[in-house]
Amino acid sequence: MFMQHFINALGLGSLYGLIAIGYTMVYGILRLINFAHGDIFMLGAYFVFFATIQYKLPWALGVFIAVMGAILSGLLVDLIAYKPLRDAPRISALISAIGVSFFIENASMVAFTARPQAVIQPKQLVEAFSVGDIRLVPLNIIVPAISFVLVGMLLWMIYRTKRGLAMRSISHDIETTRLMGVSVNRIIALTFAIGSGLAAVAGIMWALRYPKVEPLMGFTPGFKAFIAAVFGGVGSVPGAMLGGLALGFIEIMSVAFFPTLSGYKDAFAFVLLVIILLVKPTGLMGEKSEDKI
Amino acid sequence: MMSASSGNRIRNNILTLAAAALLAVSLWLAPKYLDGYKIRIINLIAINAILGLSLNLIYGMAGMFSLGHAGFMAIGAYVSALLILTPEQKSMMWILDPIAPWLLNLHAPFYVSLLLAGIAAAFFGWLISLPILRLGGDYLGIATLGFSEILRILIANLTPITNGPIGLKGIPAHTNLWVSYGCLLVLLIAVIRLMGSNFGNVMRAVRDDEIAAETMGINTFRTKALAFTIGCFGAGVGGALMGNIITTIDAKMFTITQTYNILMIVVIGGLGSITGSILGSVIITTMLEWLRFVENPITIGAFKMDGKPGMRMVIFSILLVAVIIFRREGIMGMREFSWDWILSRPAAIRNRFASGETPKGGDLNG
Amino acid sequence: MANSNKLSKSAEQNAVLTLGDVTIRFGGLTAVNGVSMSVKRGSIVGLIGPNGAGKTTAFNVITGFYKPSSGYVEFTPPNAPPMKITGLDPHKICKAGIARTFQNIRLFGNGTVLENVMTGAYVRQKSKWWMNILPVFPGAIREEREIRRQAAVLLERLDLIRFMNAHAASLPYGAQRRLEIARALATKPSFLLLDEPAAGMNPRESAELLGFIRTLRDEFDLSILLIEHDMKVVMGVCERIWVLDEGRLIADGDSAAIRGNPRVIEAYLGKEASHA
Numbered sequence: 001m002f003m004q005h006f007i008n009a010l011g012l013g014s015l016y017g018l019i020a021i022g023y024t025m026v027y028g029i030l031r032l033i034n035f036a037h038g039d040i041f042m043l044g045a046y047f048v049f050f051a052t053i054q055y056k057l058p059w060a061l062g063v064f065i066a067v068m069g070a071i072l073s074g075l076l077v078d079l080i081a082y083k084p085l086r087d088a089p090r091i092s093a094l095i096s097a098i099g100v101s102f103f104i105e106n107a108s109m110v111a112f113t114a115r116p117q118a119v120i121q122p123k124q125l126v127e128a129f130s131v132g133d134i135r136l137v138p139l140n141i142i143v144p145a146i147s148f149v150l151v152g153m154l155l156w157m158i159y160r161t162k163r164g165l166a167m168r169s170i171s172h173d174i175e176t177t178r179l180m181g182v183s184v185n186r187i188i189a190l191t192f193a194i195g196s197g198l199a200a201v202a203g204i205m206w207a208l209r210y211p212k213v214e215p216l217m218g219f220t221p222g223f224k225a226f227i228a229a230v231f232g233g234v235g236s237v238p239g240a241m242l243g244g245l246a247l248g249f250i251e252i253m254s255v256a257f258f259p260t261l262s263g264y265k266d267a268f269a270f271v272l273l274v275i276i277l278l279v280k281p282t283g284l285m286g287e288k289s290e291d292k293i
Numbered sequence: 294m295m296s297a298s299s300g301n302r303i304r305n306n307i308l309t310l311a312a313a314a315l316l317a318v319s320l321w322l323a324p325k326y327l328d329g330y331k332i333r334i335i336n337l338i339a340i341n342a343i344l345g346l347s348l349n350l351i352y353g354m355a356g357m358f359s360l361g362h363a364g365f366m367a368i369g370a371y372v373s374a375l376l377i378l379t380p381e382q383k384s385m386m387w388i389l390d391p392i393a394p395w396l397l398n399l400h401a402p403f404y405v406s407l408l409l410a411g412i413a414a415a416f417f418g419w420l421i422s423l424p425i426l427r428l429g430g431d432y433l434g435i436a437t438l439g440f441s442e443i444l445r446i447l448i449a450n451l452t453p454i455t456n457g458p459i460g461l462k463g464i465p466a467h468t469n470l471w472v473s474y475g476c477l478l479v480l481l482i483a484v485i486r487l488m489g490s491n492f493g494n495v496m497r498a499v500r501d502d503e504i505a506a507e508t509m510g511i512n513t514f515r516t517k518a519l520a521f522t523i524g525c526f527g528a529g530v531g532g533a534l535m536g537n538i539i540t541t542i543d544a545k546m547f548t549i550t551q552t553y554n555i556l557m558i559v560v561i562g563g564l565g566s567i568t569g570s571i572l573g574s575v576i577i578t579t580m581l582e583w584l585r586f587v588e589n590p591i592t593i594g595a596f597k598m599d600g601k602p603g604m605r606m607v608i609f610s611i612l613l614v615a616v617i618i619f620r621r622e623g624i625m626g627m628r629e630f631s632w633d634w635i636l637s638r639p640a641a642i643r644n645r646f647a648s649g650e651t652p653k654g655g656d657l658n659g
Numbered sequence: 660m661a662n663s664n665k666l667s668k669s670a671e672q673n674a675v676l677t678l679g680d681v682t683i684r685f686g687g688l689t690a691v692n693g694v695s696m697s698v699k700r701g702s703i704v705g706l707i708g709p710n711g712a713g714k715t716t717a718f719n720v721i722t723g724f725y726k727p728s729s730g731y732v733e734f735t736p737p738n739a740p741p742m743k744i745t746g747l748d749p750h751k752i753c754k755a756g757i758a759r760t761f762q763n764i765r766l767f768g769n770g771t772v773l774e775n776v777m778t779g780a781y782v783r784q785k786s787k788w789w790m791n792i793l794p795v796f797p798g799a800i801r802e803e804r805e806i807r808r809q810a811a812v813l814l815e816r817l818d819l820i821r822f823m824n825a826h827a828a829s830l831p832y833g834a835q836r837r838l839e840i841a842r843a844l845a846t847k848p849s850f851l852l853l854d855e856p857a858a859g860m861n862p863r864e865s866a867e868l869l870g871f872i873r874t875l876r877d878e879f880d881l882s883i884l885l886i887e888h889d890m891k892v893v894m895g896v897c898e899r900i901w902v903l904d905e906g907r908l909i910a911d912g913d914s915a916a917i918r919g920n921p922r923v924i925e926a927y928l929g930k931e932a933s934h935a
Contacts, residue, residue: 033431084618091358094431095560096617098360102553103610109603215603219549223442226435263450270439270446277436278424483792490791491777491784491803498767498778505765508722510753510782510846519788565769627769 003134005256011140011209013248014147018202019225020232020240021154022195028171028235029191031090035097036077037199038222039104044070044200045207045217046112049119059122067200073104074196075189083185108215116214119207143205150198151241158237167191171235220266227273233282247272305632320470332470333538334582339473340534342574343480345558346567347527350484353564353627354493355520356500357426358434362528362555364441367448367547368417369410369529370536374461375399375454376406377537382463389459390452403467407476407533414529419522426517438549448544460543461536468538476534480527484567487523496520497565550606554581557609561616563625572624577609584608674735675700675850675882676721676757681730683716690716692906693730698850700735703876703883705897707917709926712903714886715762718852721884722759723749737849737880754782758848760839762855762886768828772819772838775827776810779845810845816878817841833864844879851875853885857892869895894918902926 019041026034047069051062081100085093125139158164166187169177178184206221207213228247232239247269255262324332344362351359378386380398401409425436448455455461487493498506499513507513536542554577562573587604616623674697683691691713698704706714719725721732726746735741736756744752758779767775784806786799794800814820817837822830827838836856843851856872857865869892876883887893893900894914902910902917904926910917917923 031431033435081614081618088617088621090430091434092617092621094358094434095556096614098553098556099610099613099617102550102606103614106603106606106610110601110607114602223438227439230432230435264446267443267446270443273439274425274436274443277428277432281428281432486792486794487788490788491781491806492788492791494767494770494774494778495781497770497774501767501769502765504724505761505767506778507724507749508753508759508761508765509779509842510750511778512748512750 005252007136007140007144009249009252010245011143011248012252013245014144014241015202015206015209015244016221016225016228016247017241017244018147018150018198019221020228020244021151021237022199023226024229024232024234024237024240025167025191025195027229029167029174029188030082030086030093032082032093033097033226034077034082034195035094035101035222036081036104037195038218038220038225039101039108040070040074040077040196040218041199041203041206041222042108042213042215042218043073043104044196044203045119045213046108047200048204049117049207049213053117053120063201063204066204067197070196070200070203071193074192074199077104078189078192105215105219112213112215114215116212119211119213121208121211125208139205139208143209146201146205147241150201151237154194154198154237163187163190224266224269227269227276230273231276301633308632316474320474323470334578336468336470336473336538337582338574338578339470339477340468340531340538341555341558341578342571343473343477343527343534344531344555345562345570345574346477346480346484347524347531348555349559349562349565349567349570350527351521351524353559353566353570354488354500355496355517355524356503357517357521358430359437359521359524360434360549360552360556361421361437361441363547363549363551364437364444365414365418365525365528366532366535366551367441367444367542367544368414369532370542370547371448371455371461372413372529373403373406373410373533374464374536374542376401376409377403377464377467378461386459386462387452387456389457392456393453396454403465403537407530410533411526411530414532415522415526418525418528419518422518422521426514426521438552441547441549441552445544445547448547455544458543460541460546462541464536464540464542466538466540468534473534473538476530480530481567481571488567500565554609557613560613561623563623563627565627566623566625566629568628568630569623569625581605581609673700674698674733676735676884677733677741678717678721679731679733681717681720681727681732683713683720683725684728689906691720691727691903694903694906694908695730696901696908696911698882698884699899700737700882701876701880702898703872703885703896705893705900706884706886706903707888707893707900708903711905713906714903715854716906717903718759718854718886721752721852722757723747723752734850750782753846753848756847756849757852758843758846758850759852760836760843760854760856762858764835764839766827766835766838766842768826770827771824772814772822772827772830773807773810773824775838775842776813776845777806779842780806780810780847782846813841813844817844832859836860840875844875849881851879851881851883853883853887855886855888857887857889860889862891865889865892868892872896 047066051057051065081096128135166182228243229240232243558573558577562569584605590600677697731745734744790796790799900917910920
């Protein structure tokens with residue numbers, strides 16, 4: 001029984017982690033909470049739903065289309081709503097982000113209707129098999145596996161390539177990096193693309209796990225993933241993954257052991273947020289920054 | 294010089310009184326000529342103005358980005374409703390779980406409930422301000438949004454107190470034009486006087502530069518907590534008025550969409566401008582209602598279109614992003630309405646035309 | 660070093676401010692290292708040193724923005740016993756009677772010039788914030804009127820009255836610096852810290868400033884500690900000068916003693932000798 005919960009938590013946690021990476025990377029570079037990130041996640045899920053279930057395309061192609069679609073959406077959001085505000089006060093960009101998030105959610109409601117749509121899971125993914133006395137569903141193993149592979153690739157990119165270096169240097173000091181001749185806008189776009197791509201992958205896996213899609217499906221996971229990012233230390237990719245896993249475990253385990261709390265499940269993350277912000281606002285792996293007087 | 298300005302003051306006071314009298318007459322006449330739906334919108338304008346003003350006090354004037362307004366409204370709405378509902382109504386309404394015994398016989402008249410709603414929201418605001426106001430900027434926004442969401446979950450689950458997901462029904466429609474505009478007027482006068490006093494300077498100073506304010510001997514933390522608490526009081530009263538006009542409340546009413554609507558009012562009106570919040574409320578409330586038609590089924594001859602729920606918010610979100618990008622200061626910026634400004638308009642326009650010989654195309658084209 | 664210790668002992672009797680072995684570390688960096696100094700009541704004292712010597716950090720310790728890693732700060736208000744202000748919140752330190760200006764001007768940019776000065780006076784305001792909501796507390800109304808009047812007097816004195824209703828951020832640079840001083844004076848301090856008051860001023864303006872600082876001291880009964888890069892200002896106005904280098908106090912004395920001190924020349928004047 002515990003093993004079941006463990007695998008469940010691993011799956012949920014790694015999905016939170018994947019979404020959290022997008023928040024953490026954008027915040028690291030632009031100091032902006034990309035409110036629309038959870039909605040990009042939702043779009044990824046819808047794109048794959050339309051491609052594979054409405055238009056009966058093969059899954060591989062559907063996933064490719066969904067990821068590309070989400071990347072494009074992420075880039076568009078940055079171009080339209082954030083780029084004009086690069087030099088504006090940070091809260092202005094945040095309000096713009098909230099506006100975009102509402103736009104995507106409501107436009108999706110208009111375009112896709114507010115009704116949840118069932119996602120038909122491919123048989124191979126959900127046919128359970130047994131190892132000893134543990135029953136395993138392939139999907140529950142594939143989700144964390146894919147997540148960890150993607151995070152590994154991302155970490156390699158950030159710490160071993162030139163673009164990754166540029167990214168880290170922008171998050172440290174955007175103006176100096178600009179002066180060093182790095183095309184800051186291109187790196188920012190790359191950051192949005194990576195974040196949106198990962199969110200789309202998470203959205204697809206989410207849609208398969210709870211087999212449905214709906215326009216507001218991004219709000220709660222998005223918010224929780226942001227909390228995971230704060231928990232891990234905003235700006236840190238490994239931190240985001242760790243935070244996501246921690247949140248997944250807290251949620252699954254607390255409901256597993258205290259079933260009466262299930263109604264409050266969604267509140268745990270928020271309570272966690274308030275606690276982190278009070279005790280260690282920089283998170284587990286975040287760096288401290290000082291205001292200059 | 295001195296006598297001229299005091300003469301202006303008398304003139305302005307007379308104009309203000311005249312405007313107030315005009316408003317009172319309109320409020321008196323309105324129910325005789327307008328249907329219930331329009332009256333409700335006029336009420337909502339006042340309620341939204343109260344909510345906008347109170348958020349503006351927190352965000353525009355004291356500089357704390359709060360996304361928790363819906364949560365404080367919920368507190369106010371529930372406190373007021375629970376106090377107004379009679380024991381008979383309550384004992385019939387709680388189906389899932391029996392109502393908490395202490396709550397069953399708790400009863401208060403409407404005006405007392407309004408006041409207590411504000412006090413309850415202010416108390417919670419003060420309580421959470423102690424830990425979270427140490428956070429700055431966007432983190433504060435997220436923490437307040439988190440608080441608001443926790444509260445919503447609590448409301449949906451604490452059935453013995455809140456009647457859980459069913460919500461509260463049959464709240465008497467106590468809110469009428471006199472009540473809502475009366476509350477708005479009281480709040481308006483309080484905010485104008487407060488912001489006009491040296492404490493208003495202090496609040497704006499904390500917003501503009503916290504470090505400098507602290508150096509000037511201002512207890513910035515206390516100032517912020519105070520502004521936050523006062524703002525939450527307004528949110529509580531606004532929420533209570535809202536509950537008493539809609540007559541049904543549940544947890545779903547107080548989502549982030551509610552906060553978002555109020556944020557729109559404040560941003561579009563102008564952060565830090567009292568006048569702006571009033572104008573913002575008039576514009577946003579009217580538009581929210583007027584745009585309902587885009588969500589209703591439309592039939593033009595043989596052409597039929599289904600209702601599109603969400604279309605209103607699509608338009609609003611585009612509007613918000615556009616305002617933030619192209620006119621960040623909103624309608625009023627930080628300016629305020631004044632009679633002097635209004636009265637100087639005709640002369641200013643005349644001057645502009647009088648000096649029309651000099652090429653001033655840019656001016657006229659905006 | 661021995662010399663400086665002896666001097667600070669003799670100054671202690673009438674000290675308005677005393678730093679006792681103050682050290683501040685940020686992570687591995689020691690910004691201020693074992694600094695002991697004192698400021699005599701009624702004097703104008705300069706704090707100089709090359710960039711990064713820890714001067715502004717020392718100011719931030721005195722005004723409560725940094726808590727020293729070790730050591731203490733002691734302040735003696737007029738006609739009162741000395742008080743330890745180490746670790747007090749900045750607003751309490753201001754209330755005790757210490758005011759300051761900032762190197763990179765920090766005015767309340769959206770407020771008017773008058774409002775900036777009135778904000779400074781709030782720390783001495785007795786009536787409570789809610790007393791002005793309803794006009795039923797004549798005392799509160801009178802006090803606000805008095806604050807407004809005194810703010811105008813200060814503006815008159817600092818030659819800013821013509822800007823009274825202008826936005827602070829719209830003022831010319833020199834006027835902004837004066838406004839910062841006016842705002843600091845509005846808190847009714849007995850000890851004033853000026854962080855590079857002459858920065859960005861032309862020679863004529865800084866010469867005016869020189870005389871003005873002296874007048875301020877006499878007129879408002881102040882002791883003044885100032886950080887300054889402009890050697891003319893420092894040498895001209897300061898009765899005593901303290902020199903910091905890499906967080907350590909390397910010299911103190913009057914301008915002649917500083918000018919001749921080889922360690923100072925090495926650390927600081929070596930680069931700026933042509934100016935002096």
